Amino acid sequence: MSYVIGGRPLADRLVAEMPSFVRQVIASLVQRVPAYAQLPAEELDGDIFRVTEHALRGFAAVLATGSLPSADELRFLRESAARRAEEGVPIDVVLTAYHVGIQVVWETLVPEARPEEVSDVLALNALALRYLQLVTPVVSAGYLDERQTMFDDERSARATLLTGLLSGTVEASGPYVVLALHIPPHPDELLDGVDAAVAGRRKLRRLRTELERHSREPVLSSLTPEGGLALLPGEDPPLERIVADVTRSAGTPVTVAAVAASPSEVAAAAVLAREVLAVAVRSGPGLYRLADVLLEYQLSRPSAALRPLASIVEPLTEELVQTLEVYLRRGSRRPAASELHVHPNTVDYRLRRVAELTGLDPTRIEHVTLLAAALAARRAR
Numbered sequence: 001m002s003y004v005i006g007g008r009p010l011a012d013r014l015v016a017e018m019p020s021f022v023r024q025v026i027a028s029l030v031q032r033v034p035a036y037a038q039l040p041a042e043e044l045d046g047d048i049f050r051v052t053e054h055a056l057r058g059f060a061a062v063l064a065t066g067s068l069p070s071a072d073e074l075r076f077l078r079e080s081a082a083r084r085a086e087e088g089v090p091i092d093v094v095l096t097a098y099h100v101g102i103q104v105v106w107e108t109l110v111p112e113a114r115p116e117e118v119s120d121v122l123a124l125n126a127l128a129l130r131y132l133q134l135v136t137p138v139v140s141a142g143y144l145d146e147r148q149t150m151f152d153d154e155r156s157a158r159a160t161l162l163t164g165l166l167s168g169t170v171e172a173s174g175p176y177v178v179l180a181l182h183i184p185p186h187p188d189e190l191l192d193g194v195d196a197a198v199a200g201r202r203k204l205r206r207l208r209t210e211l212e213r214h215s216r217e218p219v220l221s222s223l224t225p226e227g228g229l230a231l232l233p234g235e236d237p238p239l240e241r242i243v244a245d246v247t248r249s250a251g252t253p254v255t256v257a258a259v260a261a262s263p264s265e266v267a268a269a270a271v272l273a274r275e276v277l278a279v280a281v282r283s284g285p286g287l288y289r290l291a292d293v294l295l296e297y298q299l300s301r302p303s304a305a306l307r308p309l310a311s312i313v314e315p316l317t318e319e320l321v322q323t324l325e326v327y328l329r330r331g332s333r334r335p336a337a338s339e340l341h342v343h344p345n346t347v348d349y350r351l352r353r354v355a356e357l358t359g360l361d362p363t364r365i366e367h368v369t370l371l372a373a374a375l376a377a378r379r380a381r
Contacts, residue, residue, distance in 0.1 A: 003063050003120045003127075006112035010124065011064035014056065014105065022053045024108065025101045032100065035093040051080045055101060059131065066127065068134050077135060078142030085146035094143055098135055102128050154218075162220040162231065168267040174217070175262050177237055179230045180273035181223065182255040182281045183207065189225075200225030203250050210249040214242045227277075229270055235260070243287040253285030275300070282379045295373060300380035310381050312374035315357040321375070323350040327362055328372055 003010040014021060026044055029036040039048065058073045069077070084094045106128070113121050164170025188199035204225050211219045217233035232242070239258055247254045257277035261269035272290065279296045280288035290297060299306060313321060327336040327347065337344040351362050358374075360367040 014060040081139040081142035082146035165266040178269040180277040206249040310377035
């Protein structure tokens, strides 16, 4: 079928005026799409010009025959999309180019249509829609396949570097902050009828994306929905803000232990970060460095004094232990009562019971240090 607009077959006019149409399409892309405006002139005049011309000639063939693109034509479009993926051009920008090309042809030629050519205009509109319906998934597939290959290669390279750093067999430039993370389940993971594995992967993807957002360099990580390790490039990143943003993105209270290290020290730092996390996770979510849990960490090391120290609070019930921990952390009875959701007199009564059972009075400053150490030893066991 030959589509006639303005008394002339549309395919013939498109081929005859091809250079002009190509320039119009590229000019429209540069004007409408910021990513094209940022491309080098040599690329616009070279590869982009050739691809645009090839696509328009393919569309002219569609107009001349009424048939959709052949397998060879679709293969070319797929390969072109893969090259855009290699260059880092966003997929929405790639797809927009095809729509803009059709739109330029439409806006240039259709206004010239005569009354007797209305049926051709309507048929042209339907054909253009079928063309875009066929081309869009082909271009998307070519682009995404290449991006997946690039992602797999990058992920493999990151995994190799991470493994080498953790084993001490590879060195990289620049310092790192080793993060050990404990990630509790997201509320969605606990809902009946919800696939917990899917909810967990979504949580992990959000967390990884947030970590990457805070670093100009690739973040090396070995993470599962429950936690793991991440190596954050840089000497002094804003860890408090990073942990706050990661917690918000994950949608669950995350506990993070951080240890700074040079590349040669990453292996040892990872061991220390895991040990600090094991201690810190008992104290609640947030960011912890070794300095924040020195006493608890030291008491978690093998020691002949650990068992006798923990035995000091063995006579206490779980309720009394909880009350003692909250009281020592909050520093006075009223804040402790508020956190425990009990009356201040109840806190007083429980503290008296602690004193009776341990021989140490939590309200006396000379006894506080030993009680805190006993609680830390109890947690370490």
